[in-house]
Amino acid sequence: MKCYICDKTIRKPQAYFGDEETPLEGKPVCEDCYCEDEPFVTVLHGRDDIRYIISETRNETDGDFRVRWHSTDPWRGYYEVKAKNTPWRIHPSF
């Protein structure tokens, strides 16, 4: 099995898979790529102070939020964040 991002060979027990509602949903990735990719957005949940991130491989909101990339030209674009439940606040992550 090979990492979908960096092409490194990974043994099956060590494979990670992209979380639901991410661009790499269900794709095998290595631990480094899974844990270290840059978040698209940070979501502040209403009921606690934890910031949940959504990245290419991780969706810590368990699919309550999802992002879609919209390209405006070949080099630029933006992420649109969609929420299942509205009373959440959204912070862009830099």
Ligand SMILES: [Zn+2]
């Ligand atoms: Zn990798």
